[in-house]
Amino acid sequence: MPPESWIGFFEWCEATVLGTAVRNSIYAFPIIEAVHLVALCVMGGALIMVDLRLLGVGMKDQEAGHLATLVRPWLAGALVVMLSSGVLLFLSEAIKCFYNTSFWVKMTTLPIALAFTFLVRDPRITNGAPSPRQSRMLGSASLVLWFVVAAAGRWIGYS
């Protein structure tokens, strides 16, 4: 849990024009949520197809690095939609998020997963083929990290 002194920032977030607008509409939150979910599908598909290839159980006739390069615009595009819709959802209920353990699990693992994907996994597999052992480690680490992000995200609504 974060220091209690951060609550002021979360109160400010919830009072922003955007946060208030989303909170005051019956339809805004669910529709933004649905957009967040569709982007989850695109992002999930873009990550999973490369990770399965790295685990040796996907599209074996293609190099993992080649697939990662081809899918990157879709991964990046989906990420932008995820982040913008996610920020809107957060602003509308920032104080609830502050007291929500799942929210903090997600906010801790999300930067790790992002850094891993864009600073570790993709640079490694686009600069020459990694060994089978490295491939399996990269693929499984990616799947585990993003699974925790997604699961914690869903659990914000239940905790």
Place this chain on the structure above:
Amino acid sequence: MIRSVLEWLGNTPWSIALLESYYAWPLIESTHVLSLALFVGTALMMDLRLVGLAFPGVPASSFIDRLLPWTRIGFAVMVVTGLLLFYSSPLRYYHNLFFRIKCVLLAFAGLNIWLFHARIHTSIDAWDDVWSPPRAARIAGIVSIVMWTGVVFSGRMIAYNWFDCDIQPQPEWVNWVAQCQIQEVAP
């Protein structure tokens, strides 16, 4: 007839236990949502290839032979978890507007898959390596993207009760589509 079966189903002990469970229902629902990434996610990647929006130089057969098995595994998880969620509250979902919309979209998505495999996939050797597949394959890809997006949207909306039958008055078309059983109240 259907209503009485569903009413009976919803009164079975396991259905009540599932609906009232503290962890089982949210865990099943979370599995349902997270499986979207595997099922719809991998399906969308294949659709993008079929439409010609992504993956130039990657044969379409590579997706169908090596990614589609994973799409099917994702679908199996979606069906099992989805049926369990339906089982927890059959009558409510039966009369839910968004649930009905989702079922129609699912039927169209299913028909699209059947048409693709029966009519278009059979000639794949002719267009496997072609960057822009034949018109029919591109249409199948677009229909798939639209239908699955609609399924995700309507699926998410099932959780909201704006158009539930027990919240009246509703617009006439809502009561008609959801087949709400309106009790006539004496004036």
